[in-house]
Amino acid sequence: DTGVSQNPRHKITKRGQNVTFRCDPISEHNRLYWYRQTLGQGPEFLTYFQNEAQLEKSRLLSDRFSAERPKGSFSTLEIQRTEQGDSAMYLCASSGGIAFFGQGTRLTVV
Amino acid sequence: ELKVEQNPLFLSMQEGKNYTIYCNYSTTSDRLYWYRQDPGKSLESLFVLLSNGAVKQEGRLMASLDTKARLSTLHITAAVHDLSATYFCAAPNSGNTPLVFGKGTRLSVIA
Numbered sequence: 001d002t003g004v005s006q007n008p009r010h011k012i013t014k015r016g017q018n019v020t021f022r023c024d025p026i027s028e029h030n031r032l033y034w035y036r037q038t039l040g041q042g043p044e045f046l047t048y049f050q051n052e053a054q055l056e057k058s059r060l061l062s063d064r065f066s067a068e069r070p071k072g073s074f075s076t077l078e079i080q081r082t083e084q085g086d087s088a089m090y091l092c093a094s095s096g097g098i099a100f101f102g103q104g105t106r107l108t109v110v
Numbered sequence: 111e112l113k114v115e116q117n118p119l120f121l122s123m124q125e126g127k128n129y130t131i132y133c134n135y136s137t138t139s140d141r142l143y144w145y146r147q148d149p150g151k152s153l154e155s156l157f158v159l160l161s162n163g164a165v166k167q168e169g170r171l172m173a174s175l176d177t178k179a180r181l182s183t184l185h186i187t188a189a190v191h192d193l194s195a196t197y198f199c200a201a202p203n204s205g206n207t208p209l210v211f212g213k214g215t216r217l218s219v220i221a
Binding site: 045089100102 | 150155
């Protein structure tokens with residue numbers, strides 16, 4: 001499968017715990033995006049990278065959210081001290097011109 | 111800041127009927143995307159429209175773009191149950207900048 005891959009697909013965590021999600025983009029794509037989607041809403045942009053450079057991070061929801069793409073390939077999104085309001089689908093997309101989305105990671109904070 | 115609005119947000123159609131979903135965007139953008147999302151699933155790319163007057167068709171779906179009116183339409187012809195899903199339009203401010211999505215149109219096709 002040469003599409004965008006996200007892991008894990010589902011994550012249940014207790015409030016206050018840290019979680020990390022991984023995204024492997026399509027190999028030749030240099031841009032990688034993270035979005036969050038809550039029930040009944042469209043995806044909401046969080047941050048994006050061109051190669052290893054993070055070009056926009058002001059849309060990250062709070063300082064508990066951070067993202068990295070250390071070698072310009074895969075990326076991780078970390079949420080520290082999770083809250084119930086963080087429960088959502090976290091989507092990754094990569095682009096070499098047209099954006100393709102991964103299957104998402106569904107986070108449930110209990 | 112670019113804003114994208116879709117209407118209607120909910121659409122219940124009878125099988126065999128035609129309907130159009132509208133997508134308006136607030137500032138100039140050089141491309142417009144349509145995605146489909148099934149419940150609990152991710153986004154499937156349907157169309158990318160790159161120029162004024164662009165029209166693309168796939169099966170019972172046809173998308174068009176009018177950049178002067180800042181309007182895209184997704185037309186459904188002779189709807190079938192398999193088309194039931196949520197449809198999103200999205201646009202970047204420019205080029206490869208992040209996409210701004212509409213709220214989606216939840217389509218339900220009933221017999």
